[in-house]
Amino acid sequence: MAERVRDGETGIIRRYFAPLAAGVDGAYDLTDDAGRIRPASGQDVVLTTDVIVGGVHFLEAASPQDVGYKALAVNVSDLCAKGADPALYLISLALPAKPEAAWLDGLSEGFAEAQAEFGCGLLGGDTVRTPGPVVISVTAAGFVPRGRMVHRFGAREGDEVYVTGTIGDAALALALLQGRGGMVADKLTASQSDYLKQRYWRPRPRTDSISLVRDHASACMDISDGLAGDFAKMCAASGTGGTINVADVPLSEAAAAWTNEEPARIEDVLAGGDDYELLMTVRQDSRHTFERDCATAGVQVTCIGYISAPGDGVNVLDKTGKPLHYVRRSYDHF
Amino acid sequence: MAERVRDGETGIIRRYFAPLAAGVDGAYDLTDDAGRIRPASGQDVVLTTDVIVGGVHFLEAASPQDVGYKALAVNVSDLCAKGADPALYLISLALPAKPEAAWLDGLSEGFAEAQAEFGCGLLGGDTVRTPGPVVISVTAAGFVPRGRMVHRFGAREGDEVYVTGTIGDAALALALLQGRGGMVADKLTASQSDYLKQRYWRPRPRTDSISLVRDHASACMDISDGLAGDFAKMCAASGTGGTINVADVPLSEAAAAWTNEEPARIEDVLAGGDDYELLMTVRQDSRHTFERDCATAGVQVTCIGYISAPGDGVNVLDKTGKPLHYVRRSYDHF
Numbered sequence: 001m002a003e004r005v006r007d008g009e010t011g012i013i014r015r016y017f018a019p020l021a022a023g024v025d026g027a028y029d030l031t032d033d034a035g036r037i038r039p040a041s042g043q044d045v046v047l048t049t050d051v052i053v054g055g056v057h058f059l060e061a062a063s064p065q066d067v068g069y070k071a072l073a074v075n076v077s078d079l080c081a082k083g084a085d086p087a088l089y090l091i092s093l094a095l096p097a098k099p100e101a102a103w104l105d106g107l108s109e110g111f112a113e114a115q116a117e118f119g120c121g122l123l124g125g126d127t128v129r130t131p132g133p134v135v136i137s138v139t140a141a142g143f144v145p146r147g148r149m150v151h152r153f154g155a156r157e158g159d160e161v162y163v164t165g166t167i168g169d170a171a172l173a174l175a176l177l178q179g180r181g182g183m184v185a186d187k188l189t190a191s192q193s194d195y196l197k198q199r200y201w202r203p204r205p206r207t208d209s210i211s212l213v214r215d216h217a218s219a220c221m222d223i224s225d226g227l228a229g230d231f232a233k234m235c236a237a238s239g240t241g242g243t244i245n246v247a248d249v250p251l252s253e254a255a256a257a258w259t260n261e262e263p264a265r266i267e268d269v270l271a272g273g274d275d276y277e278l279l280m281t282v283r284q285d286s287r288h289t290f291e292r293d294c295a296t297a298g299v300q301v302t303c304i305g306y307i308s309a310p311g312d313g314v315n316v317l318d319k320t321g322k323p324l325h326y327v328r329r330s331y332d333h334f
Numbered sequence: 335m336a337e338r339v340r341d342g343e344t345g346i347i348r349r350y351f352a353p354l355a356a357g358v359d360g361a362y363d364l365t366d367d368a369g370r371i372r373p374a375s376g377q378d379v380v381l382t383t384d385v386i387v388g389g390v391h392f393l394e395a396a397s398p399q400d401v402g403y404k405a406l407a408v409n410v411s412d413l414c415a416k417g418a419d420p421a422l423y424l425i426s427l428a429l430p431a432k433p434e435a436a437w438l439d440g441l442s443e444g445f446a447e448a449q450a451e452f453g454c455g456l457l458g459g460d461t462v463r464t465p466g467p468v469v470i471s472v473t474a475a476g477f478v479p480r481g482r483m484v485h486r487f488g489a490r491e492g493d494e495v496y497v498t499g500t501i502g503d504a505a506l507a508l509a510l511l512q513g514r515g516g517m518v519a520d521k522l523t524a525s526q527s528d529y530l531k532q533r534y535w536r537p538r539p540r541t542d543s544i545s546l547v548r549d550h551a552s553a554c555m556d557i558s559d560g561l562a563g564d565f566a567k568m569c570a571a572s573g574t575g576g577t578i579n580v581a582d583v584p585l586s587e588a589a590a591a592w593t594n595e596e597p598a599r600i601e602d603v604l605a606g607g608d609d610y611e612l613l614m615t616v617r618q619d620s621r622h623t624f625e626r627d628c629a630t631a632g633v634q635v636t637c638i639g640y641i642s643a644p645g646d647g648v649n650v651l652d653k654t655g656k657p658l659h660y661v662r663r664s665y666d667h668f
Contacts, residue, residue: 041375049459051426056462092385128387131387
């Protein structure tokens with residue numbers, strides 16, 4: 001039988017979580033009831049929170065390492081989109097009674113990998129029991145120079161619309177993993193299929209783009225619920241219309257191979273989330289310096305459309321310039 | 335049939351939670367993916383998080399108003415214990431599919447009452463679906479002058495041990511509510527029984543004691559898992575021994591009536607949590623100014639013991655000075 005955790009809440013904290021807080025200023029080795037953040041003079045603190053639920057946000061088959069990694073990654077992704085440098089995070093964990101030690105070991109390994117990669121540390125948390133599935137809520141804090149946080153609602157008519165990286169990989173991976181890949185999926189090479197799955201299991205938040213966002217973006221958000229829906233949210237928040245040209249949406253080699261064979265899969269690409277790339281707008285007159293700075297930083301960005309007057313609505317156009325009709329706009333829980 | 339929520343995650347946020355963020359600096363009416371905190375110069379930010387789970391931390395019979403109130407109260411209680419002024423909070427909510435509108439209405443009413451009472455506002459959050467019970471995770475942020483956060487681990491040999499208010503009311507109420515009250519419970523007057531239940535349903539964090547804690551406490555924590563266990567935790571964190579005299583533990587009139595009739599109930603008083611009173615230590619030479627400031631502020635505090643050398647261990651003594659033996663030290667989830 002699997003080893004079960006025996007040493008209570010304090011034991012869980014000491015064994016699995018205190019190592020993540022070692023050396024973190026203000027975490028007090030998790031021996032206090034709260035943590036302390038001390039921003040440098042002239043810094044704002046950006047706070048964001050995201051919950052993931054077993055069986056809803058991660059597959060039952062997910063390794064605990066991937067679950068821990070993702071729980072932090074999705075929060076750090078929000079900080080990146082706001083132009084904030086990740087610094088600290090708190091974990092709220094609702095666990096089944098007597099969780100398996102191996103699962104908790106894996107979970108804390110995943111958090112450890114993620115925090116090392118993203119440059120942040122554990123500040124505190126709470127661990128309780130639930131009769132339901134695992135629920136992991138992370139709150140992440142980042143620093144940004146005073147007044148420099150980038151918002152979802154800053155887009156203006158005439159701005160260019162950019163995305164980082166490639167879009168749709170994670171959504172296609174999910175189709176594969178859930179057996180919804182269909183005939184075409186079987187034609188993917190092993191390396192194409194592995195590439196897509198890796199994008200799903202290990203979403204890498206755009207920590208390489210934080211200063212690019214801060215210096216150039218008029219509006220920014222991470223793409224967590226699907227490009228089309230998230231673009232509509234950005235336009236709504238900004239009080240604008242806008243247009244995306246699907247032909248310009250950057251695809252990985254694997255995603256391009258798949259959608260060439262099966263054009264209808266573009267719906268997964270546009271409506272699926274989980275890539276955690278950034279969607280941002282840039283003023284026209286900043287376009288060249290933005291693209292130059294991205295090239296210098298080695299960050300792939302692609303212009304996929306533009307912002308227009310609110311009366312224009314939100315448009316997703318196919319190759320021929322006609323509105324694309326598709327069923328799902330983005331993921332919604334309710 | 336009860337009205338179910340129909341308008342998706344965005345609708346839930348707009349209808350139930352955006353009103354809690356109205357006018358809150360840095361919350362952007364919950365239209366962004368993150369909130370912004372701007373501490374005044376020379377202020378530290380104290381962050382704490384607590385999760386509550388339906389059926390575990392609140393009874394199925396609990397009104398949604400009480401659940402919302404308590405979810406914020408337990409977090410603000412931690413801020414009070416650290417000497418931090420409550421300012422902002424985030425809600426992570428895992429809800430069953432299609433939650434009832436009336437339940438969500440009640441929940442947001444509870445949060446609204448609590449934030450008005452505690453002087454804080456909603457900064458952000460996340461709402462997702464779960465197949466399990468409701469899980470509410472709140473992260474609260476408070477401000478404290480730089481370096482003035484009070485810790486659990488600051489107790490020193492010779493310090494006096496104090497508690498605010500009265501101890502054990504909520505634990506006795508829980509026994510009543512769960513039908514574990516026994517014969518004696520039936521002898522309580524209606525007003526005694528109502529008083530106890532009110533203490534359970536609406537734990538009032540000690541916002542009236544924040545500056546007293548900051549100015550006088552060498553160590554402080556809120557009593558959320560039971561006085562005896564929490565005192566042992568404070569001694570362990572501080573590397574000290576300590577003694578509590580049970581005869582000095584302050585009881586409400588209702589709790590005193592009950593324990594007079596049924597002395598064994600003192601175990602509930604000492605091992606039950608949920609009162610959210612404060613446990614603190616004060617240097618001997620500050621004792622008189624502390625008690626004077628408490629009297630001025632109208633805060634009831636009682637000296638119940640003292641801190642001693644680590645070799646003395648942690649002692650809970652009965653009226654005759656003998657160690658009290660009891661089964662449960664405090665609530666533990668695992």
